Amino acid sequence: GENVEQHPSTLSVQEGDSAVIKCTYSDSASNYFPWYKQELGKRPQLIIDIRSNVGEKKDQRIAVTLNKTAKHFSLHITETQPEDSAVYFCAASRGGSNYKLTFGKGTLLTVNP
Amino acid sequence: DTEVTQTPKHLVMGMTNKKSLKCEQHMGHRAMYWYKQKAKKPPELMFVYSYEKLSINESVPSRFSPECPNSSLLNLHLHALQPEDSALYLCASSPSPSGGYEQYFGPGTRLTVT
Numbered sequence: 001g002e003n004v005e006q007h008p009s010t011l012s013v014q015e016g017d018s019a020v021i022k023c024t025y026s027d028s029a030s031n032y033f034p035w036y037k038q039e040l041g042k043r044p045q046l047i048i049d050i051r052s053n054v055g056e057k058k059d060q061r062i063a064v065t066l067n068k069t070a071k072h073f074s075l076h077i078t079e080t081q082p083e084d085s086a087v088y089f090c091a092a093s094r095g096g097s098n099y100k101l102t103f104g105k106g107t108l109l110t111v112n113p
Numbered sequence: 114d115t116e117v118t119q120t121p122k123h124l125v126m127g128m129t130n131k132k133s134l135k136c137e138q139h140m141g142h143r144a145m146y147w148y149k150q151k152a153k154k155p156p157e158l159m160f161v162y163s164y165e166k167l168s169i170n171e172s173v174p175s176r177f178s179p180e181c182p183n184s185s186l187l188n189l190h191l192h193a194l195q196p197e198d199s200a201l202y203l204c205a206s207s208p209s210p211s212g213g214y215e216q217y218f219g220p221g222t223r224l225t226v227t
Binding site: 034036042043044045046049087089091093094099100101104106 | 144146153154155156158161163168169203209211212213214215216217218219220221
C-alpha cells in the first residue's frame, strides 16, 4: 500500500518568513495530493490540493509543487502570519475507485510574532 | 449549507454504555467517511460509504457500528467501548462518489471512555 513520509515534524519560523513542508510517497499510481491544516481543537481543513497532471498550484500565499519522477510534493507558505500556526498534514491517493487518503504524520508549524 | 456537521461535540461514556454519533451534510456529496484521530496523529480511516452503501471497513472492531440512513446522514453506533477508544471521531464527505479526492471534514466528536 501507499506510504507517505512528511518532514519536518516541527517547524518554527518568524512572522513574514517562508515555510516549506515536504512529503514523499511510495505508490507511483497516486495521482491526488491534498494538504490539510488543523488548528488545535479544530477540524482538518483542506487548504490546497494538486493532481498529477499539474506541476504547481498557487492560492494566494500558499503553493504546492509536485515532482512525479521523484515522488515528492511540497507545501510552500510565504509571508507567514501567526494564524498560520497549526498542524499540516499531506496526503496521497490514487483517486478513482480508491477511496483512501494516506496521510503523512503531520508537521507542527509555529509562526512567532 | 457548505459544511459537515457533527453531534455531539463531546461525549463521555462508560464501557457498558451504548451511544451514537451523528454526522450530516447537505452538499449533495455521495461519499461519507468515519475517521478516528488520536492526539498528534493523522486521521485514521474507519469506514467509507458510497451511495449509502458500506464500501470500506478498515477492520474496525464490531463495537463500532456504522449506519447510513440516507444520502445526508451518517451515524456511528458505539457499544462496549474500551478506554483506548477515547479519541476525536471525525466525519468527512466527498463530492466524488468514487472517492479518493477532496474530502471535507466535520468538527468532530471528542469521545472519552471511562
